[in-house]
Amino acid sequence: MTTRRGFIASLLAASATPTIGWADVGNPSYIAAARIPDGTFALFGIAGDGSTRFQVPLPARGHAGAGHPHRAEAVAFARRPGSFALVIDCFTGQVLHELTPPEGRQFNGHGVFIDDGAVLVTSEQASSDSQGIIGVWDVAAGYKRMHEMPTFGIGPHDMHLMPDGQTLVIANGGIATDPSDRTKLNIPTMRPNLTYLALDGSIRDKLELEPDLSKNSIRHLALRADGRVGFAMQWQGENDMAMPLLGLHRMGEAPVLASAPLADELVMQGYAGSVAFSGANQSEIAITSPRGGRIHRFDEKGTFLGAVSRTDVCGLAPLTGGFLASDGLGGLIAVTDGKPHALARENCAWDNHIVTL
């Protein structure tokens, strides 16, 4: 029979287990990497009101990250070509694990937890020929590399888990790079695609755009609860061509390409850095261009809604009623009804992405 004292003791024991949840680090809604004034780098937890909830050091410039679904544990990926990813305890700031890709592989800056946090998958490429690879890591075993599977494309970048929990969507950017730096090797022949994979690695769908868009590198993704995928592109062809930088896709269907009016499109300089769905019923989607200093909003049919200007803007995430954008000047900007409103200006330079927890 359980005594009251025994019951309390077991309760205490349970709460004393070392699982620190996101609530313990101030319930951040997002994580984002940044350069701080002393020239070093850090990972921040950010709440929906723009306040920072934690700050832990990073050993080098970060790119994107992945937050564990339950534990206050984040994986920070180095910018590509990445030789490390760090699993960070967001409560203590301690590096719990340092992930290094196997020989001949490099991280490409993105990854995501699947299987309710039991498995981490990482976007990688073979150093020799940039063939895309998904690294599969066993979280419970201390982030042990289990196996890998092909992405069916060159130079994969962003990767997400579809709302069904059973499908990965991968942006195969199409660009082969030199193993030691970011020199692009195959621009004339590049052929990016958007690939959907079952978790066993079998292919479920693959989208390639028309040949005249083959130099439009598909790099970043946003997902909607109904399985609609938004993909942001970076034009690798000649400048001032005003190519569409956003596509909308649903598995098995034809894509919709979203363009802004010519004068606005030209301002983007052929470059979209981040993409996010938001608004009522996630009926809006937006992309950022740090080169153009612009956020472009579209409706779910791909119709242009308007632009917001903000210097060096790149990170973008959904926010209640609109978007949260971050920039290289430290700004965290809420965009609601197409109007910018500063939530905070931190003394840092926010890196390319805001990751929603």
Next chain:
Amino acid sequence: MKTPFATLAFCALALPAFADVNEVLDQHILPYFDGFTVATDTLAAQASETCDPALLKPAYTDAFNAWMAIGDLRIGPSESGALSIYFWPDKRGFTPRTLTRLIDEKDPVVQDATAYSEVSIAARGFFALEQMLYDPAFSDYRADSYNCALTTAIAADLAAQAKTLANAWAKEFAVTIRTAGQPDNGTYLSEDEALRAVYTQILSSLEFTSVQRLGQPLGTFDRPRPARAEARRSERSLKNVLLASESAYAMAGHLADWDVPHTDAAMSRLRDAATRIEDPAFQDIADPSARFRLEALQIAVQDLKTAIEGEIGGHLGIGAGFNSQDGD
């Protein structure tokens, strides 16, 4: 609550660098936008009397000269608003294609100046008008022709655009710059940000001149591209390089209230290099010695940019953008 004294002290501390942004606005941007409005008004008024290219060219030249003082700005209303006035480079040939379509279809849009603002930006502004006035494929028209009405419509639309843009600068965006850092300003979260934005315009103008105005026609040694020279039909390629550089230099001068000897020297070398160019439309660059002179001018533009970065950007503590220069 702040005492008046505390407010005053804060302003006094924040003032020095920011006063200079105001000076760029008050001494350069806003007055030259006014001048641009006047010049395009004159052009439109003349074009409503006659569409004869020979008679309109002087007013076209004056208007384009006026534009060059503020034409490379790409912030605020000019960010996208400049492109329907200045649609260049036109690598896909949108301008002649759109004009040809309007002419072939005798599109009635030319009857209504307001309606013309809905036409593709490629058929608006200086380069559309340049084709109508200077390109024999378009400019050989009679007073009762569709082309004549088209010329009048483009000139009227240009004047209307100038008015809209100048107004947006004076009434709205100048206020946005001047109120940088105030709580309801979602564009510039601090005075530094506004300063950075204005300073960056100076550098990107010089970069544009180097890479596009000069780089486009230079092409490669084996394949020069004289047909890509900016405003070659009106033979103002060289003039635009010079006017854009003078404008950047003038704005830099307003921004800095200290001596900038390297910048001054670089500008004077740039002027010298410009005097050595023989063909104002850069059509002679297949000739190696002409090419050499144009490359020297390009280097002079880059040197001016480097000097400004060193003497002004360094002083203000402004470096390149964190994300815009990196990318992924």
